[in-house]
Amino acid sequence: MTLLAVERIKLFSTRSPYWCTALALALGVGLTAIIAGTTDNGQMSIGLTQFGSSQLALAVVLVMSALAVTTEYRFSTIRATFLAVPNRTSALVAKTVVVAFIAAVLGEIIAFGSWGLAKVMSPASDLAINTGAEWRHVAGVGLLYGIGAVLAIAVGILVRQTAGAVAILLVWNMLLEGLIGIIPKVGVKIQAWLPFQNANHFLALPGGDPAEQPGAGIDFKLSQWGSLAYFAGIAIALLVVALIVAKRRDA
Amino acid sequence: MIQAVRLRKHYGRTKAVDDLSFTVKPGRVTGFLGPNGAGKSTTMRMVLGLDTPTNGDVTIDGKHYAELKEPLRKVGALLDAKWTHPNRSARSHLKWMAVSNKIPLKRVDEVLEIVGLAEVANKKAGGFSLGMSQRLGIAGALLGDPEVLLFDEPVNGLDPEGILWIRQFMHRLADEGRTVFVSSHLLSEMAQTAQDLIVIGKGQLIAQTTTEQFISDATQxxxxxxxxxxxxxxxxxxxxxxxxxxxxxxxxxxxxxxxxxxxxxxxxxxxxxxxxxxxxGSLEEAFMQLTKESVEYHAH
Missing domain, CATH: 3.30.70 (Alpha-Beta Plaits)
Structure with missing residues (x-):
């Protein structure tokens, strides 16, 4: 508990988390506002409300999470941290828990904020959350952010540089996994096992227009919750590797 | 007491620290002297568990740094004054350190008062001058009221007033019975600060003796x-x-x-x-004579 308090103090005594939170909110909810504003009243769907949260704002949250570690390396405060808490694994796990929790809460705020705004802007549309799939689609965004944060922190610990970690995360999430689908025949088969594709699969709404949804056309082998577990498994595996490396490496 | 036994740190083929053994006694200021690149900082980082020795062992009162529970209460260290986040205030910097080792928060204001930073406690550390950063670093080292203190080149970049302040301060800490281990590449500075000297060059021990003895030996x-x-x-x-x-x-x-x-x-x-x-004979001349062979980079 002590270490969680330490990481909370550290995170909130600098400015970058505030900026990233504001930016994620603005982008996530903002995109929904634009979509709602340009869609005819009555035509909005729950799927359309979460485009901003599950795609655009997620990228900002990944960056925020990676920054929480890479700035520590950048300014050598990681050394001060390891002096105060020589057990590096517990120090870094505490940081991961705090950042992932904040990311998850932020995800719920953005998801329900987007949904609420769409409801106000497009009152004639059917945006009631009735089914389990619809709940998963909206409330699941927080889970996605939390797991994404773990993954981003792992990358941050391994790479130690802000520029490198951010580049890896953004290219991986926004470009690489999508581009692999271009490879003839095997592309979509590989995609079925890529972490962010599985994250999208978890959120996917059944029966919706497939072209509307990211990850359309991929033949996933896992159930939707299975995909989430798979995404989480990869994030945790990467974190374990990062923790082992951090423990062995000279600080 | 700090005890190093046959300490080694190799980076590939470079031997940063090579078979170094020494003891730092409580109640005295011990100077850690050597030219730039002699391995002083690497040694201090190994004392503090930041770097893992390739070989050998270093302990603080018989324990490895990593085995200390709430280490800031036992060992205070200033290795680099710039180990702060530039956007974090001096008080927040000390606050998270205090919380991590269950040190009462009123101690944060106490140490800020001791080092003379009380008035700028809520200012961002990024705006501090080198002298102020050094003071903040010392405040961090004192936070847990530790028995053992390590300072790496603490007077670097300080004005004469700051140097005098640190010198007197270290004597006071030693008089209180604490173990004070301070590194420098300037013998003239150490001659006025340290009672004992550990002199190294190219990662190897050159001498461990009292300052008085070292000076009289070195300057015939x-x-x-x-x-x-x-x-x-x-x-x-x-x-x-x-x-x-x-x-x-x-x-x-x-x-x-x-x-x-x-x-x-x-x-x-x-x-x-x-x-x-x-x-x-001049002190600096004697020191240069002594460490001539072990200086890593020569100016020609």
């Missing part, structure tokens, strides 16, 4: 003598001392006889003296 006294009868005088003095000739001005350089005695010998033999001056 000699006497410069000039006389129109230099040849004759030299013959007589050679019986009881080592005499060499200064090639530049022809003066005799006498080791092993004090100036008054040389004067008396000259008078007995009716030799006129034009100069009879006791000389003291």
């Amino acid at each position: 006294d000699h006497v410069r003598v000039r006389s129109p009868h230099a040849l004759k005088l030299r013959e007589i003095l050679a019986a009881s001392a080592t005499v060499t000739e200064d090639a530049v001005n022809g003066a005799l350089v006498v080791h092993g006889l004090p100036a008054p005695q040389i004067g008396e010998i000259a008078a007995e033999n009716q030799i006129v003296l034009h100069e009879l001056s006791p000389q003291r």
Whole structure:
């Protein structure tokens, strides 16, 4: 508990988390506002409300999470941290828990904020959350952010540089996994096992227009919750590797 | 007490620290002296568990740093004053450190008062001058009221007032019975600060002794003598001392006889003296002589 308090103090005594939170909110909810504003009243769907949260704002949250570690390396405060808490694994796990929790809460705020705004802007549309799939689609965004944060922190610990970690995360999430689908025949088969594709699969709404949804056309082998577990498994595996490396490496 | 036993740290083929053994005693200021690149910082980082030794062992009161529970209460360290987040205030910086080791938060304001930063406690550390950063670093080292203190080049970049302050401060800490281990590449600075010296060069131990002993060993006294009868005088003095000739001005350089005695010998033999001056070797010169072989980068 002590270490969680330490990481909370550290995170909130600098400015970058505030900026990233504001930016994620603005982008996530903002995109929904634009979509709602340009869609005819009555035509909005729950799927359309979460485009901003599950795609655009997620990228900002990944960056925020990676920054929480890479700035520590950048300014050598990681050394001060390891002096105060020589057990590096517990120090870094505490940081991961705090950042992932904040990311998850932020995800719920953005998801329900987007949904609420769409409801106000497009009152004639059917945006009631009735089914389990619809709940998963909206409330699941927080889970996605939390797991994404773990993954981003792992990358941050391994790479130690802000520029490198951010580049890896953004290219991986926004470009690489999508581009692999271009490879003839095997592309979509590989995609079925890529972490962010599985994250999208978890959120996917059944029966919706497939072209509307990211990850359309991929033949996933896992159930939707299975995909989430798979995404989480990869994030945790990467974190374990990062923790082992951090423990062995000279600080 | 800090004890290093056959400590080694190799980076590939570079031997940053090579078979280094030493002891740092409580109640004294121990200087850790060596040219730049001698391995002082690497050694301190190994003491603090930041770097893992390739070989050998270093302990604080018999324990590895990583085994200490709430280590800031036992060991305070200032390795680099810039280990702060520039956007974080001085108080927040000390606050998270205090919380991590269950140190009461009122201690944060106490140490800020001690180092004279109380007025800028809520200012961002990124805006601090080097001197202020050093003070913040010292505040962090003192936070847990530790028995053992390590300072790496604490006077670097400080003005004379700051240097004096740190020097007196370290003496006070040692007088309170604490173990104070402070590194520097300046012997003149250490001569005024440290009671004991551990001298290293190229990662190897050159000397471990008291400062007093080290200085008297390193700076041998000699006497410069000039006389129109230099040849004759030299013959007589050679019986009881080592005499060499200064090639530049022809003066005799006498080791092993004090100036008054040389004067008396000259008078007995009716030799006129034009100069009879006791000389003291400079500290820096002696240190350079001693570490000449172990300086890593030479200017040509």
